Amino acid sequence: MMERNVVEKKTDKQTVGVLEVIEPGLHTTVQDLGRHGYQKYGIGPSGVMDDYAFQLANILVGNEREEAGLEITMIGPSLRVLQDTVIAITGASLSPSLDRQPLPMWTSVYVKKGQEIRFGKPQSGVRAYLAVAGGIQVPEVMGSKSTNVKSRFGGLDGRALAAKDILPSMPMAKESVRLRKGKRLPRKMVPVCGQEASVRVLAGPQEGLFTAESVSAFYSTGFQISPQSDRMGYRLTGEKKLELRDNTEMITDAVATGAIQVPGNGEPILLMADRQTSGGYPKIANVISADLWKVAQRLPGQTIRFEKVTLAEAHEELREREQCLRQLQLAVRLLSRAPSLFPYEKFN
Amino acid sequence: MWNFQVSPLGDQGIRIEFANIISPKVNKKVHQFVDVLEQKAPQGIVEIVPAYSTVTVCYQPLVIGYEQLVALLEEQLQQLSATAASQQTRKLTLPVFYGGESGPDLDFVAGYNGLSREEVVSRHTSRDYLAYMIGFTPGFPYLGGMDETIAVPRRSSPRKQIRAGSVGIAGSQTGIYSVASPAGWQIIGHTPVPLFDPYAENPVLIQAGDTIRFHEVSRPEYEEICSAVMEKQYILGIDYF
Numbered sequence A: 001m002m003e004r005n006v007v008e009k010k011t012d013k014q015t016v017g018v019l020e021v022i023e024p025g026l027h028t029t030v031q032d033l034g035r036h037g038y039q040k041y042g043i044g045p046s047g048v049m050d051d052y053a054f055q056l057a058n059i060l061v062g063n064e065r066e067e068a069g070l071e072i073t074m075i076g077p078s079l080r081v082l083q084d085t086v087i088a089i090t091g092a093s094l095s096p097s098l099d100r101q102p103l104p105m106w107t108s109v110y111v112k113k114g115q116e117i118r119f120g121k122p123q124s125g126v127r128a129y130l131a132v133a134g135g136i137q138v139p140e141v142m143g144s145k146s147t148n149v150k151s152r153f154g155g156l157d158g159r160a161l162a163a164k165d166i167l168p169s170m171p172m173a174k175e176s177v178r179l180r181k182g183k184r185l186p187r188k189m190v191p192v193c194g195q196e197a198s199v200r201v202l203a204g205p206q207e208g209l210f211t212a213e214s215v216s217a218f219y220s221t222g223f224q225i226s227p228q229s230d231r232m233g234y235r236l237t238g239e240k241k242l243e244l245r246d247n248t249e250m251i252t253d254a255v256a257t258g259a260i261q262v263p264g265n266g267e268p269i270l271l272m273a274d275r276q277t278s279g280g281y282p283k284i285a286n287v288i289s290a291d292l293w294k295v296a297q298r299l300p301g302q303t304i305r306f307e308k309v310t311l312a313e314a315h316e317e318l319r320e321r322e323q324c325l326r327q328l329q330l331a332v333r334l335l336s337r338a339p340s341l342f343p344y345e346k347f348n
Numbered sequence B: 001m002w003n004f005q006v007s008p009l010g011d012q013g014i015r016i017e018f019a020n021i022i023s024p025k026v027n028k029k030v031h032q033f034v035d036v037l038e039q040k041a042p043q044g045i046v047e048i049v050p051a052y053s054t055v056t057v058c059y060q061p062l063v064i065g066y067e068q069l070v071a072l073l074e075e076q077l078q079q080l081s082a083t084a085a086s087q088q089t090r091k092l093t094l095p096v097f098y099g100g101e102s103g104p105d106l107d108f109v110a111g112y113n114g115l116s117r118e119e120v121v122s123r124h125t126s127r128d129y130l131a132y133m134i135g136f137t138p139g140f141p142y143l144g145g146m147d148e149t150i151a152v153p154r155r156s157s158p159r160k161q162i163r164a165g166s167v168g169i170a171g172s173q174t175g176i177y178s179v180a181s182p183a184g185w186q187i188i189g190h191t192p193v194p195l196f197d198p199y200a201e202n203p204v205l206i207q208a209g210d211t212i213r214f215h216e217v218s219r220p221e222y223e224e225i226c227s228a229v230m231e232k233q234y235i236l237g238i239d240y241f
Helices: A051-060 A174-180 A212-220 A289-296 A311-337 B024-039 B066-083 B106-113 B117-125 B219-230
Strands: A016-023 A029-031 A069-073 A078-081 A085-093 A108-111 A116-118 A124-132 A166-169 A198-203 A223-225 A233-237 A259-261 A269-271 A283-287 A303-308 B005-008 B013-017 B045-050 B054-059 B090-098 B129-134 B141-144 B159-162 B166-170 B173-176 B181-183 B186-190 B211-216 B238-240
Touching (some): A051 A085, A174 A311, A283 A289, B005 B066, B024 B066, B090 B117, B117 B211, B141 B173
Antiparallel strands (some): A029 A069, A069 A124, A085 A124, A223 A233, B005 B013, B045 B054, B090 B186, B129 B141, B159 B181
């Protein structure tokens, strides 16, 4: 029996408006680490494109890593602060400012009621993340606050931000806000967004359907990111069309984020966060999870190159990254509890 | 003993293929395996995605390793193929209003196959369809089992937007659009029953493995169902067999 009761989970916690949208920017959405467990219903994961920069932003403001924040694309929004809080901006360098003064990135910054956060010229990378202490508290839909723009649900009414939107968060005690500010990411941990052209992949389940020449061309030549690239996928153009051994049609099966599928025209499509759950095109390779952020930060017109690694290497990369994030989270928590015991200089 | 092939799908997925064909028999294995896995999922599994002839298991590599999980899955598969338990199937009968503005291509489908409109509707409503899998858009069922005598090519120019619930034919496939979208299928009717509601407890109506049947309704019946759906008073009966 299909229950039609609305289970849009209103957070039982009391929320308050923390940011007001003056201008929304090109494409700013509420995202978290994604919606998992619904692919069997045809519902894809969505969530942030650069999960590394996003988690760092949350850690810096003292949040759990999966709290929802803003994903900002190329042209950032203008936001008015509605209550004193702490924010951190990570990811692409989109020239953020606070009341027209440059706003440091990869740092948790105290912002006061009435101040304005703006973005300017894109310097490098594509997607910036803005985390706010307490997270963006929109209702969860199917276990996630991520916006699925195509199917129009999640986030803020299932759409990108618009002028006059109010973003809700948790009310913060003054003391808590004060303790969360001034955490800066050690320089060596700051990823350089948008510069990395080399992306590591695993062989796809249908690699064997491609001609040996096509597989070899896939790994030896670069691919240009087409302007028709978005959160669903990146269309790639190579020097040669990728060809199949014969014309056998593939049976539709499940796809993964980072899957590189090749339709009949021989031009690969790299599937990203807002992807579908299934596909009927052969998959030549799959970007490893630890390198998806590199793809997320590459611009149309730029190239990417693929390098094959083993599954063990892919998992080792994930493990190292996880360790790094955990250590940082621990350090930030210790600093926030007893700042006098761990002077910021020593941590850095 | 079931044959199957196991391979990685990226670094967080395991793809298990039972055969490289579309058949109800193979698809049944898919759903039997999914049922077993859902009842007794090893730790570290995030989700299980059935398709025509494959099951994809998404896992957290930092909780369970690939080799370890593959060994567990193979063990479960061997047990399953030894017992091959029969499983319950759900059958859903969807009310459809055929033709008119709800089915602008019904006449084309009839003309293309040299049949009357009534004959197309009768052939479309006289078969049980298997929902092999859900994909493409939220809640969209890949249905199999259509009568080949009402097959028709896709539209040469797709419609920009059709509403959710539109029932169409493309080649020898029939389907129901679960959300409003551009459509290249020939649209022959409309069901008022929502297939996808992100805010409902069960967000999708049709699940992989379900049996679907279409039932022709008259305009007054159709309108009655439409308003019941609007008032959230409509409950579709589901048979279990």
